[in-house]
Amino acid sequence: MSNEIEAIKDPGLPAHVHRKADHDPEAAKRAERQVATMFGISALGTILLIVSYVFIPQDLFVFIPVMGDQNAHQLGLGLGMAISLFFIGMGAIHWAKTLMPDTEVVAQRHEFRSPDSDRKEFVEAVKAGAGAAGLGRRSLIKKSLGAALGLSALSPLLLLRDLGPLPKKEFETTTWKAGTYLVTDPGNRRIKASDLEVGAVAQVLPEIEDPEHRKLSDIGKDAVLLIRLRPEEFNLEADRLAMTHEGIIAFSKICSHMGCAVALYEQQTKHLLCPCHQSTFDVTRAAKVIFGPAARPLPQLDITVDGEGYLVARQPFSEPVGPSFWERNSQ
Amino acid sequence: MKRLSRYRRHKAAAPLLLIFALLGIGTTFSIASATTTAETTTADRSALIEEGRQIFLKGCSSCHGLNAEGGQIAPSLIGVGAASVDFQVGTGRMPMADMSTQAMRKAPVYDAAETAAIAAYVASLAAGPDIPAEESLNYERDGSTAEGGELFRNNCAMCHNFAGQGGALTQGKYAPTLMGVDPKYIYEAMITGPQSMPVFSDKTITPAEKLSLIKWIKSAEKEPNLGGASLGRVGPVTEGLLGWTLGLGILIGVAVWLAMKAR
């Protein structure tokens, strides 16, 4: 009785099974016709593509069940192209499967490892070459080469400096200043406090001299959401309450998490939802975060009214708007 | 008293007494069930209001209170206006079928006449938004599709999605799809702010701008999908799903066929 574990032996490649087309000329002819048919369908697809491109007008719509009204031009182009390509593939594969030889071929793998003699010669060659260069002995060359290459590789980074200006204080400033009027977005109309009913919201931007040419970079910091509640519904500290006006409260619309526009206002719960990552803010508590990944409440804009009742900002935002950054003093 | 009783058999005594009695009962009742109505009403209107009040008492008061003053489970309807009623009842949201998270659009329980009656009754309780007249809803003539699109993306898309397909709010609430909604109801929703939806005042979105919004919504509704079937107009989620299932599915299917031995 042998102690060695004897594995089950490899019976070798299974016997080759011939296909119908291998021994039956009729089957072979049939396979050939099938392949030719597929190539023929492909040609029809190409014709559909050409006809659609040239003759079908771009504004014609046809009704297809399940899909509804479809543009005939697009459908013709797309299906024509799809059929023309797909059936070339089907034909080629069917040809390979039925008519080309399908006897499995066995090839040998060879070891990747080079023969020992080659390896030895490789090492000798490198040694000789390195010796000829003399880097080992000539340390002054080695050090100065290192310094030259290092400097020449790093210095082009300097060329990237003018990719953009330095941010300086721009993260902390917006267009809002003391006395800036609140205007509708779009429309650029000034808003009176009396224009808003309880439960109303308004999308707001600061009034500027040339409202037709607002820069998107400015909108990205200036966008504000105006909401009217009943004053008794607020649950605010005195200083925050002083920043509201008769139940109207204003927040930066740029999410303190990653900068999406926070504008989903749920009138009954008084919650603001940001649709990007589902951060939820409580308007009655100065946009405190009550759910989701945002870590800071939305900055509140200090608003009041002028002599005629139009809403104005009393001062700029007291903190940077939008997502956090290293230099942000968030305490 | 002795002087009055001398006239007790006067022929005008009975009618006069009747008038006094009616006035007395009527005044007492009015004082007892005082409401803040200030409108002068025609006879038709008061009949409509009365009819509405009857329907209200039967179908709405159990949640909204006998005098529409609201309660634990339903808000007060005083001041919500005819527009709110027309919207809520006309779209079938009210009466609410189950007291779950929010009222859903469903087949209306009351027909147009009954809805008008309830609306008149609620409007009679206090001033509120009126049902917009048909003449003021001609969005084809008075609206601009492009302006409406801008307004929609600024004010509506964040809840209702870029194509008005609807979207999720917190705790299971949702902004419903705007497809297949009567323009009048869209207008009324904007001015009344139903449930979670805020109010869009006429000064911040003017009536003309509201018509542009409706025109854009209707245009999006009618617009056929140019590139093929729409996949719901909700963006990359359904696109990725189709790519994995239909796209890779067909390709793997062909690959399996490719590697199979032919007969």
Added chain:
Amino acid sequence: MTAEARLGSVANYVDERTGAAAWMKKNLQKVFPDHWSFLLGEVALYSFIILLLSGTFLTFWFDPSQREVIYEGGYEPLEGLKMSAAYASTLHISFEVRGGLLMRQIHHWAALIFMSAIVAHLLRVFFTGAFRKPREGNWIIGVGLLTLGIVEGFLGYSLPDDLLSGTGIRIAEAIIQALPVVGSYLSYFAFGGAFPGESFIPRIYTVHVLLLPGAFLALITAHLMLVWYQKHTQYPGPGRTEKNVVGYPLMPVYMAKAGGFFFIVFGVIAFLSAVASINPIWLYGPYTPGQISAGSQPDWYMGWLDGLVRMAPPLETHAFGHTISWNILIPGLIVPGILFTGMALYPFIESWITGDKREHHLLDRPRNAPNRTALGAMSLTFMIVALINGGNDIIATHFSLTINQIMWFTRFGIFILPPIAFVVTKRLCLSLQRADRELVLHGRETGRLLRLPHGEFVEVHEPISPEKAYLLTSHEQAGPLELPAVDARGVKRAGAIRNKLRSRMSVANAEAVAKVTANDLKEIDSH
């Protein structure tokens, strides 16, 4: 001149200048194994070619500029509106250029299929152990291709500057901005100033059409050259050994099948582009930072990142006048970084655990490597939970759930479900091994009952073929590593803790149901 002679003179012309006949003759006969799961990488390769072709078409009309223009193109809902030239040119391609929308859709569907195929191919390579020596380098190239693919896709769909993709760029900018110390500077350099600026789209255009495609071409070429030179792996079976390749020659079979499959992939992508709308940017509207749509998601291959960011707890450090946003850095950079680094280094981690330094050209059946398969299932579960959270608002509205429920489910699920998947998968693999053992020892259950003369009922088992028996038993079952804490002379070995960890992992890895040997069969026969 006869056809043969003509071919001779062309070949002669080329051969006299390049010596091509020698290596052509060898390579035309190269053998490739044939299995459907080997075509997944081909789907990715062909999708890449389709991306190059369709992308080049689009560059002839696309204007990568954020210069403001007024739309006068004829699509009424956008008539007269201000937008960038990039957006306006994409509208022009979609509405006016014949075949333009089809090409846009082919390009985008091809990108989705490209990424799906890469992931499917990665899963196949992982679960069959094809990354083992000598193919570790190719695995790393593959992980590199996956990473670059994600970036390339993101940049590509951001080029039209529409509301949905612009929102995605806003989020990318917030990640850059959140980097400690350098974030605000890098953001201003990337965008040429404050977000969104006017430089970003033109710059990512260069990256998307020149730099990354160049990197792809180089990496894909290296990837294919390695497959070609090292020869493709093959599934175990009768006649297949570590020292041979069994399959079909390049010419004509493989050329026809693989070449035909290119047309299949192209055809299926064209079919999708004909019948399914993708990225209808005219409905999204042009990008402005004051607007957003409900249900904003990135393309699926970034959905898991979005899901991780959504489920992150609201952690920020505010100290010494500075802010660090852990709620962005952890899910957006640190966790993905750990995952992808772990994925790239996996071949080396596994060979460390098994101590196996040999070449492998025969693939593993996944059940025969239960630890690896379970690890793969665990990683996949992690990704799927993250992906689900990325679409939590769409899922909530369509299945009457709440976003809050899904968020909490995934917040806990991402920690609880992967280990459960590991344990379940490992047990499944071991059960399958047991089933294989039963099959070899007792044969296939035919379902026929036989009544023996003395009254007993038995089920008739049909012995399996020797080919099948070989297939089920040809795999290796190495025991755990021998890593004694002390050597032969009782001296404690260096790296004791590392060795203990390695030893433990090696034991877990070696857990298996013993395969059937010839001795076992002889014993059965002797009953």
